[in-house]
Amino acid sequence: MARIGYARCSSEDQSLEVQVDRLRSEGCQPIRSEKISGVSRDGRTELAAILDFIREGDELVVLRADRLGRDTRDVLNIVHELDQRGAYLTVLDPHISTRGEPGRIVLTVLGMVAQMERRFIRERQREGIAKAKLEGVYKGGKRRVDRDQVFALHQTGKGPAAIARALGCSRMQVYRILGHGAAA
Structure with a gap:
């Protein structure tokens, strides 16, 4: 039985160090990490690799449920895939495990909260952009391609x-x- 750690943050300027250190201290080996949005599973190659090689009795460990995904359906689909392989999920903060039904219920609620939080973030961002446009200081996003x-x-x-x-x-x-x- 392996404890496989997964760490994720959304952008390049954020650090994975706190998550990786905590996963290491919890005995996770290996630990996979990536810097990519949790809005969907698209492009999350490290998570896909874990789901490909996780085996019966293995445990996927994340620091918080929102590190696994910001969409309730995605998180629940991941839990379902783990179930299909005889593996389970443990969230460290707050401690939740899908080994029992109560953990699944709490995880569903946390997934819904993460999704709601994402909506709030987008709403605040839209409000901030609208205000900046009214004040004439909005310059738009940084161009990534010349x-x-x-x-x-x-x-x-x-x-x-x-x-x-x-x-x-x-x-x-x-x-x-x-x-x-x-x-x-």
């Missing part, structure tokens, strides 16, 4: 997939930029 490079590569005959590979972004970002450029 639009001029996308147009330059497109002019040389490269397609969206080649541009995305060259710039390290998604094809969808390239399509959005090219679509906006064509409309302008």
Whole structure:
């Protein structure tokens, strides 16, 4: 029986150190971690790897339920997948285990709270942006892809997939930029 730790934070500028240290102190080995949003399971390769190799009797350990996911359905689907493999989930803070039915009920409620918290965060963000726009100080999000490079590569005959590979972004970002450029 293995205690497999999973740590996640949403952005590159956040630290996983506290989570990893706590998981290590709880005897987790191995510990997988990643910096990616918990909004969905898309792109969460470390979590996918754990779910692929977890075996009967193993335990997936996370510091808090929201580290597993911000969507109640995703969290419950993960618990279901663990059940299918004969494994279980333990949340350290507050201590909850899916070995028994009471833990499943509490986990469901915590998942709902995490989802509600995410909605509140988005609402506060929208309110802050609206206020900043009214005050004339809103500059928008930081651009992750150089639009001029996308147009330059497109002019040389490269397609969206080649541009995305060259710039390290998604094809969808390239399509959005090219679509906006064509409309302008």
